[in-house]
Amino acid sequence: xxxxxxxxxxxxxxxxxxxxxxxxxxxxxxxxxxxxxxxxxxxxxxxxxxxxxxxxxxxxxxxxxxxxxxxxxxxxxxxxxxxxxxxxxxxxxxxxxxxxxxxxxxxxxxxxxxxxxxxxxxxxxxxxxxxxxxxxxxxxxxxxxxxxxxxxxxxxxxxxxxxxxxxxxxxxxxxxxxxxxxxxxxxxxxxxxxxxxxxxxxxxxxxxxxxxxxxxxxxxxxxxxxxxxxxxxxxxxxxxxxxxxxxxxxxxxxxxxxxxxxxxxxxxxxxxxxxxxxxxxxxxxxxxxxxxxxxxxxxxxxxxxxxxx
Amino acid sequence: xxxxxxxxxxxxxxxxxxxxxxxxxxxxxxxxxxxxxxxxxxxxxxxxxxxxxxxxxxxxxxxxxxxxxxxxxxxxxxxxxxxxxxxxxxxxxxxxxxxxxxxxxxxxxxxxxxxxxxxxxxxxxxxxxxxxxxxxxxxxxxxxxxxxxxxxxxxxxxxxxxxxxxxxxxxxxxxxxxxxxxxxxxxxxxxxxxxxxxxxxxxxxxxxxxxxxxxxxxxxxxxxxxxxxxxxxxxxxxxxxxxxxxxxxxxxxxxxxxxxxxxxxxxxxxxxxxxxxxxxxxxxxxxxxxxxxxxxxxx
Numbered sequence: 001x002x003x004x005x006x007x008x009x010x011x012x013x014x015x016x017x018x019x020x021x022x023x024x025x026x027x028x029x030x031x032x033x034x035x036x037x038x039x040x041x042x043x044x045x046x047x048x049x050x051x052x053x054x055x056x057x058x059x060x061x062x063x064x065x066x067x068x069x070x071x072x073x074x075x076x077x078x079x080x081x082x083x084x085x086x087x088x089x090x091x092x093x094x095x096x097x098x099x100x101x102x103x104x105x106x107x108x109x110x111x112x113x114x115x116x117x118x119x120x121x122x123x124x125x126x127x128x129x130x131x132x133x134x135x136x137x138x139x140x141x142x143x144x145x146x147x148x149x150x151x152x153x154x155x156x157x158x159x160x161x162x163x164x165x166x167x168x169x170x171x172x173x174x175x176x177x178x179x180x181x182x183x184x185x186x187x188x189x190x191x192x193x194x195x196x197x198x199x200x201x202x203x204x205x206x207x208x209x210x211x212x213x214x215x216x217x218x219x220x221x222x223x224x225x226x227x228x229x230x231x232x233x234x235x236x237x238x239x240x241x242x243x244x245x246x247x248x249x250x251x252x253x254x255x256x257x258x259x260x261x262x263x264x265x266x267x268x269x270x271x272x273x274x275x276x277x278x279x280x281x282x283x284x285x286x287x288x289x290x291x292x293x294x295x296x297x298x299x300x301x302x303x304x305x306x307x308x309x
Numbered sequence: 310x311x312x313x314x315x316x317x318x319x320x321x322x323x324x325x326x327x328x329x330x331x332x333x334x335x336x337x338x339x340x341x342x343x344x345x346x347x348x349x350x351x352x353x354x355x356x357x358x359x360x361x362x363x364x365x366x367x368x369x370x371x372x373x374x375x376x377x378x379x380x381x382x383x384x385x386x387x388x389x390x391x392x393x394x395x396x397x398x399x400x401x402x403x404x405x406x407x408x409x410x411x412x413x414x415x416x417x418x419x420x421x422x423x424x425x426x427x428x429x430x431x432x433x434x435x436x437x438x439x440x441x442x443x444x445x446x447x448x449x450x451x452x453x454x455x456x457x458x459x460x461x462x463x464x465x466x467x468x469x470x471x472x473x474x475x476x477x478x479x480x481x482x483x484x485x486x487x488x489x490x491x492x493x494x495x496x497x498x499x500x501x502x503x504x505x506x507x508x509x510x511x512x513x514x515x516x517x518x519x520x521x522x523x524x525x526x527x528x529x530x531x532x533x534x535x536x537x538x539x540x541x542x543x544x545x546x547x548x549x550x551x552x553x554x555x556x557x558x559x560x561x562x563x564x565x566x567x568x569x570x571x572x573x574x575x576x577x578x579x580x581x582x583x584x585x586x587x588x589x590x591x592x593x594x595x596x597x598x599x600x601x602x603x604x605x606x607x608x
Contacts, residue, residue, distance in 0.1 A: 015449045023461060030465040136597075140589035142541050144548055144561065145582045148568035156572045247456045251548055255568060265457070266549045269464040281457050289452045 004300055008293045016285060023281045024066065027274050028059050034079035034272045053079060066278070075282075076275040080268070086279035093261035094283075100252065100260065101245050103176060104183035108241070111184070112191030113234065119192065120199035120230075121222070131192065138189025143248045146182040147255040154178060179252045186248075187241055194237055199230040232302050239295030243288040330526075333602040340598025343591040350588055354411045357404025361556075370398030372405050373556060384576055391576040393566065402558055403580050407588070409553055410560040413473060413543045414536040420478025422532055425485025426521060432486070433493025434516045444490065447483050455480040456545075463551035470553050473546065477539050488531055492524035526603040530596055537592035544585070560585040 035041075035049055050056045054065055069076060075086035119131035154160050155178070202208065203226050211225045212218075250262035261280055268276040334340050356367055364371035370388070380396040382388065390399035432443035459476045466472055496502065497520070505519050544561020546552035548568075553559045560581050567578025 011445075011449065012452070015452055018449070019453055022458065026458070026461045026465055030461075136590065136593055137586075139593055140537075140586050142544075144541070144544055145564060145585060148564065148571055148578055149582060152571045152575055152578065243454065247454070250456075251545060254548070266460060266551070269460060277461070281454065284454045284457065285452070288454050292452055 001297060001300060004297060005293065008296070012289050012293070015289065016282075019285045020067070020070070020278070020282060021063070023278055024063055024274075025059070027269075027272070027277055028062070030272060032272050034274065053077070070282075075279040078273055078276050080271050080273040080276070086275050089264065089276060090261055090279055090283060093259060093264055096258055097246070097249055097253070097260035097262055100176065100179055100183065100258065101242070101249055103180045104187065104245050105238075105242060107180060107184040108187035108191055108245075109234075112188040113195055113231075115188065116192035116195030117199055117222075117227070117230075120196045120203065123200055128196075132196065135189040135192045135196075138185050139193075142186055143182045143251050143255075146185060147179070147252055150178045150182050151255065179256045179258060182255075183245055183248055183252050187245060191234055191237065191241070194233050195230055198233045199226060202226040202230040205229070228302070232299065235302055236295055236299045238298075239288075239292035242291040242295075246284060246287060330599070330602040334598050337598045337601065339594040340602075343594030343598065346587065347591045347595060350407060350584075350591065351411060353404050354408030356408075357401065357406070358408035358412075360401055361405050361408075369404070370401045372401050372558075373397065383574075390580040391574065393577055394570055394574065399577065399580060403560075403563060403584055406558045406560045406563045406581060407584055409470075409557055410540050410543060410585070410588070411536075413470070413477070413553070413559065414540040416474045417477040417481065417539045417543075418532050418535045420474060421481035421485055421535065422528070424478070425482035426489050426528065428482065429486035429489025429491075430493050430516050430521055430524075433490040434497055434512065434520065436494070436497075440490070444487075447486055450483055456542075459542075459546065460549065460551060463546060470557060473543060473552065477542050480542075481535055481539060485528070485531060485535075488527050489524060492527060493520055496520050496523055530600045530603060533592055533596035533599055537589045537596070540585070540589065540592075560588070 033050070033055065034053075035046060041049070047056065054062055057065070066076070075090070078084050078086050078089055081089060115131050115135070119128045122128045203222075205226075207229075208221060208226055211221045216225075247262070249260060250265070252258065253260040253263040261283070264276065265280045267273075268280065356369075357372075359366055360369045361372045364374070370376075374397065376392060376396040376398070378396075379388070379392050380394060382392050384391040388398050388400060390403055393399055393402065428443060428447075432440045459480060462472060462476050493516075501523075502515060502519060505515050510518065540560070543552050543559055544564060547559050547561035548565045550565075552561055563581035564578055564585065567574075567581060571578045
């Protein structure tokens with residue numbers, strides 16, 4: 001397991017470097033600069049503004065400077081929010097994004113697994129069909145469609161829940177419910193289909209027949225013997241699921257006007273806030289790589305067959 | 310002699326995998342409904358696009374016509390889906406957006422299909438160090454948060470529909486190449502490949518003439534589901550204002566516009582959202598149906 005983690009980390013370093021370089025040069029290739037939209041300033045002053053951010057140097061040199069500072073843990077100052085560092089902006093937005101993402105993943109796992117197991121144990125009965133129709137519908141209702149519809153129905157029409165706005169540190173259930181459910185629903189659908197299929201397969205296996213033949217109570221057969229096997233595909237799906245939820249958070253944060261970092265990224269890219277764009281890319285890339293690695297390592301722990309190869 | 314030959318029973322015509330699959334698919338009501346509806350949607354989408362190219366061709370309201378006296382009206386007899394905040398007929402715009410969304414889905418999937426099949430089949434057939442190297446590249450690309458790069462590409466080069474085709478296609482080929490590689494490796498050992506080799510076929514001829522046609526089953530399933538994913542990805546970009554741009558529109562863009570006006574004109578989000586939901590549902594039904602029909606484990 002340690003070897004596996006080390007190998008993944010060794011691949012992660014060049015991958016991260018490529019990501020950083022690609023994002024850096026792509027951003028610099030964009031027409032305009034962070035200061036181009038501002039009111040006309042004399043050329044000398046603009047020159048000094050560019051110099052203050054090292055933007056007057058050749059791009060290659062800027063890249064070396066940026067990476068050097070990055071290695072020292074410095075994401076640099078934001079180029080649009082003049083009094084803030086990128087790290088501050090990310091620190092302000094991160095709790096919101098993480099709470100919404102974490103809650104959505106937990107909800108998706110909880111509901112998705114329960115629904116999938118429940119359907120698998122009633123295979124080809126009406127309950128199974130109802131649960132799986134729900135799952136198919138869930139795949140087709142992405143956050144993009146759900147989020148506005150939820151706030152239309154529950155916020156505008158029924159006035160049950162607030163449609164938008166979340167002030168910092170105001171993480172009440174009523175504010176978080178709609179965004180979290182909208183974000184979780186497609187994942188609930190995918191997870192429940194995954195676990196239903198693997199649970200059905202697990203229940204047909206010889207190990208389960210043996211467990212039943214030994215006279216174990218059915219509950220123990222399901223929870224102790226079938227479920228751990230059936231969970232394996234879900235664990236390996238968790239990595240991709242987390243990255244989908246993280247990026248899906250973009251839409252949710254925009255629709256519900258939540259102060260997360262996903263929302264910052266597009267604005268920053270459009271405003272050519274080079275350092276903020278880089279900061280968000282690096283953070284998300286690191287998170288996605290970390291969760292993918294964790295999910296693969298867990299898979300190796302759970303499934304001995306994967307360890308050997 | 311001829312008389313005896315005529316009385317002998319004709320050898321039974323073998324059923325190919327695809328004959329079998331078609332039979333099973335046609336027995337799956339959800340898949341059949343999905344196929345029929347998708348055909349209808351495609352025709353409607355083409356009508357919508359033709360209506361944009363040749364306004365008024367089908368007696369529909371032109372896509373760009375502004376009815377200044379009928380801004381944001383609810384659905385009526387002449388405007389089935391109502392009008393938007395500019396006074397444009399929403400029915401015509403939803404058809405047009407459906408056409409563009411389907412076009413993006415099909416073209417980007419074709420791009421990913423082309424790259425993925427060539428990449429995966431080459432890696433799988435050649436094997437050894439080349440395979441390891443090519444698949445390591447895929448592994449590395451997997452951990453790249455592509456959505457950021459798609460967004461950056463749109464910001465840098467300006468959102469345009471050709472870039473969307475290529476950017477999304479370039480993102481989606483990774484899984485395709487893994488599926489194709491796995492299939493190629495298992496097919497490489499088969500007798501018919503050996504026969505082709507004995508017959509003097511070259512490497513590329515074996516890969517593209519013999520192996521690729523035989524691995525199309527899982528590829529078709531994946532491609533069907535992929536069209537739905539691409540439509541979603543495009544709508545995600547549209548939502549951020551980085552998808553297709555005016556005067557073009559897509560279902561995602563219509564939904565995004567509708568979301569901004571949903572308290573005053575709810576039909577502006579309800580119709581495009583319904584059409585998108587139905588379209589995605591159809592692709593999923595057909596994809597699942599194809600998977601069940603082509604999966605040999607089921608036989």
